[in-house]
Amino acid sequence: MATLKDFRNNVKPNWCPGCGDFSVQASIQRAAANVGLEPEQLAIVSGIGCSGRISGYVNCYGFHGIHGRSLPIAQGLKMANRELTVLASGGDGDGFAIGMAHTVHAIRRNIDMTYIVMDNQIYGLTKGQTSPRSGEGFKTKSTPSGSIETPLAPLEMALAAGATFVAQSFSSNLKQLTHIIEEGIKHQGFSLINVFSPCVTFNKVNTYDWFKENIVDLETIPDYDPSNRIQAMTKLMETDGMLTGIIYQNKTKPSYENLVTGFKAEGLAKQDMKLSQADFDKL
Ligand code: SF4
Ligand code: MG
Numbered sequence: 001m002a003t004l005k006d007f008r009n010n011v012k013p014n015w016c017p018g019c020g021d022f023s024v025q026a027s028i029q030r031a032a033a034n035v036g037l038e039p040e041q042l043a044i045v046s047g048i049g050c051s052g053r054i055s056g057y058v059n060c061y062g063f064h065g066i067h068g069r070s071l072p073i074a075q076g077l078k079m080a081n082r083e084l085t086v087l088a089s090g091g092d093g094d095g096f097a098i099g100m101a102h103t104v105h106a107i108r109r110n111i112d113m114t115y116i117v118m119d120n121q122i123y124g125l126t127k128g129q130t131s132p133r134s135g136e137g138f139k140t141k142s143t144p145s146g147s148i149e150t151p152l153a154p155l156e157m158a159l160a161a162g163a164t165f166v167a168q169s170f171s172s173n174l175k176q177l178t179h180i181i182e183e184g185i186k187h188q189g190f191s192l193i194n195v196f197s198p199c200v201t202f203n204k205v206n207t208y209d210w211f212k213e214n215i216v217d218l219e220t221i222p223d224y225d226p227s228n229r230i231q232a233m234t235k236l237m238e239t240d241g242m243l244t245g246i247i248y249q250n251k252t253k254p255s256y257e258n259l260v261t262g263f264k265a266e267g268l269a270k271q272d273m274k275l276s277q278a279d280f281d282k283l
Contacts, residue, residue, distance in 0.1 A: 004033045007042075009059040020171035020197030020208075021051050021118050027174055028058055028087065028116070031181035037085055045074040047090030047099060050125045051118035051197070054089050068099025071106045071115065078113050082257055085185055086113040092133040093123045096152050100132075103154075107161040107190055112255040114184040114191040117154070118171075120199035121206045128202030138205060153241050158192050159233050164250040165191035166232065168243060170211055171198070176244065183246060189255040196244075218245030227251070 007029035015021050032042050043061035046052040047070040055062035061084075065073045074088035095103050095117045106115065122140065123129040129142035133154070137146040158166050165187040169177040177195060184191030196211050216239045218224050224245075225231060232248040 001036060002033055002038045004029055006039055007032050007059050009057065011056055013053065013057050015050060015053070016201045018198075018200040019050065019124075020120065020195070020199070021054065023171035023174055023177065024051070024089075024116065024118055024195055024197055025054055025057050027171075027177040027181055028054070028089075030174075030178045031185060032058075032060070032085075034178065035182050035185050037185075041083070042085045042087070043074075043077055044087045044089060045070045045077065046088070047094035048125070049091035049094045049118075049123070050199075051089060051091040051120075052094065052125075054118075068094050068097070068102065070094070071099065071102040074113055074115075075106060075109070075111050078111050079257060082112075087116060087185075088113065089116040089118065091124070091131075092117060092119040092121060092154075093131045096132045096154055103192075104157070104161050107158050107163045107192060110162070110164055110189045110253065110256050112188055112190070112257060114181070114187075114193065116181065116184075116193045116195060118197040119154075119194050120197050120203055121151075122199050122203040124199040124202055128199075135205070140202075153236070154194055155192070155241060155243075155247060156233060156236050159229060159236070159248060163192055163248065164189040164253050164255075165246075166248040167191070167246045168194045168196070170196045170215055170244055172208060172212070173244070176217075180246060183249075187249065187251075188258075189250075189253060214242050215244050216242050218243055218247065 039060045044055040045063045046055035048067035055064050070088040070090050074086050078086040121133040130140045130147045132152040134147050139146050167180045169180050184193050226246050226249050
């Protein structure tokens with residue numbers, strides 16, 4: 001059985017020292033080993049951004065896609081080979097700006113895969129511009145007088161779009177993040193995991209200390225029921241989206257591939273793909 005070290009490779013991440021993305025990488029590797037995967041059973045598809053490099057830093061199949069397009073690639077991969085565990089990952093700019101349409105439709109489509117967003121509330125790779133997750137008044141090179149836009153509330157958006165698994169964590173909380181990724185992988189449907197992953201170089205507002213002061217762990221809320229969608233929405237709104245934990249999970253809704261007709265259950269990869277010229281002519 002594979003262990004944590006089997007998911008490590010010899011590629012040295014070029015993230016800045018202290019970047020939150022290191023812990024996300026470590027949590028993915030731990031979670032993959034903990035759920036009993038072998039490296040060849042896992043694929044990570046990433047978008048563009050500092051966080052997008054993660055697909056090259058884990059020893060498994062990896063696909064570094066284009067900006068905001070990790071989800072269509074990842075969904076296609078899962079539909080073609082349903083025995084594969086598929087993770088998509090990227091940043092808040094990648095997933096909640098250029099890739100937002102894919103995010104909303106992937107959520108409501110509910111293919112069995114996990115989407116991990118490394119949310120640092122800024123564009124890091126392009127050296128610090130305001131993102132859809134930046135707070136009002138946030139000053140960057142693109143908003144020198146402070147952002148005047150309302151920041152996106154991704155988890156409320158996901159609940160409204162019909163998500164079946166909505167979770168949030170903090171890159172400093174390796175134990176919680178690893179557990180959430182394990183549960184996201186095990187969930188039979190689309191799992192959205194938003195991770196507060198500080199950009200230590202360009203975001204001097206949403207720092208590790210800032211997150212520690214503002215995060216509300218679900219474990220501190222008595223009688224919280226993650227199957228209660230209305231409660232999930234209410235608590236997110238009450239805490240300004242700063243809840244961490246598994247906020248909502250619907251364990252009864254079948255995933256997309258369990259409902260779709262016309263494909264073999266195991267996906268295209270197991271079918272005889274050797275087509276004759278006559279087969280091509282019929283397509
Ligand atoms: Fe991480 Fe920010 Fe450095 Fe990018 S610029 S690697 S997000 S700390
Ligand atoms: Mg970002």
